[in-house]
Amino acid sequence: MTNTKEYIKINCMDCKVKSKPFQKLTAEQMNKVDEHRTELSFKKGELLSKQGMFMSHVIYIRKGFVKLYLENDDDITILTIAKPGTFIGVQALYGEAVFPFSAEALTDVEVCLKDINVFRELVLENSEFAKGIIETLNVDLIKSYNRLFSLTTKQINGRFSELLLYMSNVLYESNPFQLTISRKDMADLISTSPESVSRLMSEFKEQGIIKGQGHTIEILDDIRLDTICKCG
Amino acid sequence: MTNTKEYIKINCMDCKVKSKPFQKLTAEQMNKVDEHRTELSFKKGELLSKQGMFMSHVIYIRKGFVKLYLENDDDITILTIAKPGTFIGVQALYGEAVFPFSAEALTDVEVCLKDINVFRELVLENSEFAKGIIETLNVDLIKSYNRLFSLTTKQINGRFSELLLYMSNVLYESNPFQLTISRKDMADLISTSPESVSRLMSEFKEQGIIKGQGHTIEILDDIRLDTICKCG
DNA sequence: TAATAATTGTGATATACATCACTTTTCTAA
């Protein structure tokens, strides 16, 4: 599926970035997972998964940012940016055992691959685990619905404002923050062109809503962003 | 939450439109559900749920079509058209106990309301049930992702072609088919204006891709629709 | 069944944003 890189095997029990569903596992179940997993690292730009490829493992992100996107010829839609603590593949745990989207490392990334069949067994063996998966899917689904709403009802200055707030509050959780994504990625996130992103950036700086140069952005007027977000 | 209408109580065991997850329940579990449910019917146009309202029950559609949509002031995005056999509310089973979207009856509708706490208990008591819920959410999530892709990368003739095929193959499962949704709804489904839907309809008729008048549509050239769908 | 309202259809016009073309800056690697 993916090219094996380097092994830095730690025991699951001692994992410090354990996901919520995995915290519910018994020692025995944890050991079973341990026996069917692989740790890998990816360099920035490498593909973790390719849309339509056979999915033998669920990918757990331990470190770094990953871009999940749908593609068809030249068209791309970024579904989300996955942060550490996210599973790639649970979105299609049942159904065709195929990755529903492509995933590309936006930074250097460390992951843990868990056998998908072990994953499925855990759903049946441990209902708290299953509940955790449902919770994860609930969150993803509502996010996707809200994205659908935003992309279809707001125009680019609204969507761009939303993106800035998302990056500061959710993705990087800081202000100012250091961009790890390109203008092209920002454009694909809010369904616009890179040129428009550049223009929006300049306009917002001119109006004193944000400042910064290069890869640093600081939000100066988040209230203003919120207003633009809501009222266009 | 919703105004109680008329009772036509049947036993869950004998229900002929039982959902996949509910088929996995034991007799005992089925009885518990039975004790905490209500059957209701809605007239066309009535609201089954209102975005943001407290969600005490999961709504199971037994009969009719329901429009699920997000709203904010005048803006609307239809998330999907729910058919019989669909749950409304599992999308937000955990998290805030609030309806994540509004639901409006597109036809006369019969539903079965199941207590959300019983629903949550079943997830923990019966792992096959939990698995069924995960399967449902998987399908919904992938659908939502594909919608996101379609809406952001295709232009209206492509989206309209997709809609026609969806109505014939998935929603009404017939050709010709009788529309139960308005031009406005069609517009909200593919994120365009009602005027554009009218124009597309005329153009497609002119080109011999579809025919029909009033609320009847017949697809004459589905290969053509498929091509427009993919290539714009 | 007539009267009124709501939905639908169609042409003319407006506009948000993409695309194109080019420059400037930043990154990459020899």
Next chain:
DNA sequence: TTAGAAAAGTGATGTATATCACAATTATTA
């Protein structure tokens, strides 16, 4: 450290589709 490539910025132009205005149908209710 510099040369070449990639990414980003900016103005000019084009276009898909919304909006507006009004006509024609269809639905609703008195």
